[in-house]
Amino acid sequence: MTVPNIKKFLRENADLRYADFNRKFVSSRYPILGVRIPLLKKFANEIEPEQIDLDGDLSTEEILLYGFSAAQFKNEDEQIEYLQNILPYIDNWLTCDSIVCALKCLKGEKAYQFFVSLLKNEKEFTTRVGLVGLMRNFLKTDKLPDLLSEIRQIENDAFYVKMATAWLYCELATINFEVAKKEIENCKDEFIKSKAISKARESFRLTAEQKQELQKLRK
Numbered sequence: 001m002t003v004p005n006i007k008k009f010l011r012e013n014a015d016l017r018y019a020d021f022n023r024k025f026v027s028s029r030y031p032i033l034g035v036r037i038p039l040l041k042k043f044a045n046e047i048e049p050e051q052i053d054l055d056g057d058l059s060t061e062e063i064l065l066y067g068f069s070a071a072q073f074k075n076e077d078e079q080i081e082y083l084q085n086i087l088p089y090i091d092n093w094l095t096c097d098s099i100v101c102a103l104k105c106l107k108g109e110k111a112y113q114f115f116v117s118l119l120k121n122e123k124e125f126t127t128r129v130g131l132v133g134l135m136r137n138f139l140k141t142d143k144l145p146d147l148l149s150e151i152r153q154i155e156n157d158a159f160y161v162k163m164a165t166a167w168l169y170c171e172l173a174t175i176n177f178e179v180a181k182k183e184i185e186n187c188k189d190e191f192i193k194s195k196a197i198s199k200a201r202e203s204f205r206l207t208a209e210q211k212q213e214l215q216k217l218r219k
Helices: 006-013 014-023 037-044 060-070 077-091 093-102 111-116 124-138 143-154 159-175 179-188 190-202 208-213
Strands: none
Touching: 006 060, 037 060, 060 077, 060 093, 077 093, 077 111, 077 124, 093 124, 093 159, 093 208, 111 124, 124 143, 124 159, 143 179, 159 179, 159 190, 179 190, 179 208
């Protein structure tokens, strides 16, 4: 069986204009080649994570490929292990959100405890991985009260941590409006509160009345 040439695939599918566009919104220490996400996801089905050389000269696309290929393993333990492996290389919102959302088996107790543990990390995007993981997998579960308590204790003041917290509150508003409203109202960080309200007011999943209720929470 022929092993796919990952570097060759990336070279052949790189779009320089798309790469330039992405660089306006994504800041990373790894080069952005401009390979589109759908192509990466399709190619990821042909490889395994171990074929990505994490000790080599990585690109943003290779980090994404590692995460997308790990999604083929439909087992919580394996997906946690692969996420732990790639975690040190996640340094922007794109790789964070894309990889966490691709790993769909992270819904059990072990995954919950793993994501919660990341909330205490000092690294901006490690904490964001924890927040996005909790948001994607546990807002509709009985973990919600404990989850919200953990989020209130986050000490990481980084921009993308705050943005992820606001995003989480917005998503929660579409699931359990009264709980989300209370969390937003009691949020001591005015930036998070303002962003959560703005995001929620942009959502088509909330009613005009709900949006008005949230608007009243602004100072």
